Amino acid sequence: MNGNNLRNPLKTARGLGSAKDGTHHFIVQRITAVALIFLATYVVGLVVWHAGADYATVRAAVANPCNAVLLVAFLVTAFWHAQLGMQVVIEDYVHAPGLAFASQLAVRFICVLAAIASVLAVIRIALGN
16 A cells, blocks of 8 residues: 555455456366366377378277267367466456457357367267268
8 A cells, every 4th residue: 555545455446346256267277277187198199199090090099988088078178278268368458348248258159169069070970970
C-alpha cells in the first residue's frame, strides 16, 4: 500500500470475481499434464515401433483394444489440456470482454470438435470401417 491509497486490500479485491474456481482449474491442468507424460510416451513409442510398417500392420495395431483405448485417452486428455492452457492465455492477455468471450467460446468449440473427430477416427479404425 502506498501513502495515497488508504483502501484495505480486501476492499480492492472485492467485486473482481470468485476465488473458488482457480484451484480446481490449476489441479485439473496439472493432472492432465501428468497423464499426458505417460500417454504421449506410449503414443510416441507406438508410432516409432510401427515406423516404416505397411498400412495393414498399423491399422491392426490401432485396432487392438488396448491401443485404441490408450489412443482415445491420449486424444481426449490432449485436447482437454490444450483447452485449459488456451483458457489461461486468453484470460491473461485478452482484455476486451467481448473478444475474450468469443475467443473462449471458439477455443472450446474447436477443441471439442477436434477431439470428437479424432476419437471417431480411432473408433472407425478399431471397428474396421
